[in-house]
Amino acid sequence: MSLVVRHNPVIQNKMFALQNEPEMLLQYVSGLSNKDRRTVGYLLAKVFLPSLEEAQFWKVFLIFVSYDSKAYLGTFIKAIKTLYHSKSLSFDCWELKSFATDKATVIDRQKFLTEVLVLLRDPSEVKSLLDIFGVCSVDTRLVYLYRAGTSVCYYCLFNLLKIHDGDLSLLGKYCSLLLKKEDRLSKRVASLVNDYFGLNKDLPVGLKRLEPYKLGRLDGSYNSFKYIIDQI
Numbered sequence: 001m002s003l004v005v006r007h008n009p010v011i012q013n014k015m016f017a018l019q020n021e022p023e024m025l026l027q028y029v030s031g032l033s034n035k036d037r038r039t040v041g042y043l044l045a046k047v048f049l050p051s052l053e054e055a056q057f058w059k060v061f062l063i064f065v066s067y068d069s070k071a072y073l074g075t076f077i078k079a080i081k082t083l084y085h086s087k088s089l090s091f092d093c094w095e096l097k098s099f100a101t102d103k104a105t106v107i108d109r110q111k112f113l114t115e116v117l118v119l120l121r122d123p124s125e126v127k128s129l130l131d132i133f134g135v136c137s138v139d140t141r142l143v144y145l146y147r148a149g150t151s152v153c154y155y156c157l158f159n160l161l162k163i164h165d166g167d168l169s170l171l172g173k174y175c176s177l178l179l180k181k182e183d184r185l186s187k188r189v190a191s192l193v194n195d196y197f198g199l200n201k202d203l204p205v206g207l208k209r210l211e212p213y214k215l216g217r218l219d220g221s222y223n224s225f226k227y228i229i230d231q232i
Contacts, residue, residue, distance in 0.1 A: 006042045015048050019056060022063040041075050049079035057083065058095035066103045073108055077115050084119050091129050100133045109133050117148040123222050126156045138164065146177060154189045155225045161193065171197045188232040208232050
């Protein structure tokens with residue numbers, strides 16, 4: 001297995017010199033040897049991309065990932081994780097919309113959503129990202145939210161189930177799926193779904209049933225949802 005050379009001052013300096021010219025940066029990188037391109041992959045994810053301003057980042061993203069998503073999408077997602085946790089990173093930009101609408105393959109969409117949804121901290125970000133990638137089907141939307149398994153995605157899942165509260169088959173399906181997960185949060189959300197929609201499922205020992213007055217709070221904000229979840 002080839003070792004990745006993580007530091008190359010010549011390549012790194014050239015990359016930063018071209019940070020405002022993403023097309024030329026891609027041309028430069030594409031002309032390097034396989035060994036040097038592996039170095040570029042490391043530098044992109046760990047050094048170059050996390051240092052960019054948001055507008056610069058998305059311009060470079062669109063150029064590189066549109067050119068070869070198989071080679072670069074994973075690298076850019078690594079940088080997105082760093083940028084999102086360290087500073088504000090908005091996904092509401094035309095470059096991402098252009099990629100999602102015109103360039104991304106089915107696999108690209110699945111990869112991006114699977115790895116980025118779990119990062120998000122606000123319900124509006126979750127909804128916006130699913131909209132950007134054209135996830136309109138209720139079933140598909142629920143699958144992504146269920147698989148993400150974070151409290152904010154479960155809040156969005158719960159709100160989507162409320163819209164379809166007459167579909168007992170759908171409600172029962174997701175209550176059962178949540179119960180099958182091993183983590184405590186999923187089981188608490190299953191208990192919440194069970195009590196809110198009156199499904200009468202057999203719940204694991206140790207899960208508290210919600211008092212009727214608390215069920216009304218679930219029609220409130222995400223913070224109210226988190227508070228109720230902690231009571232189960």
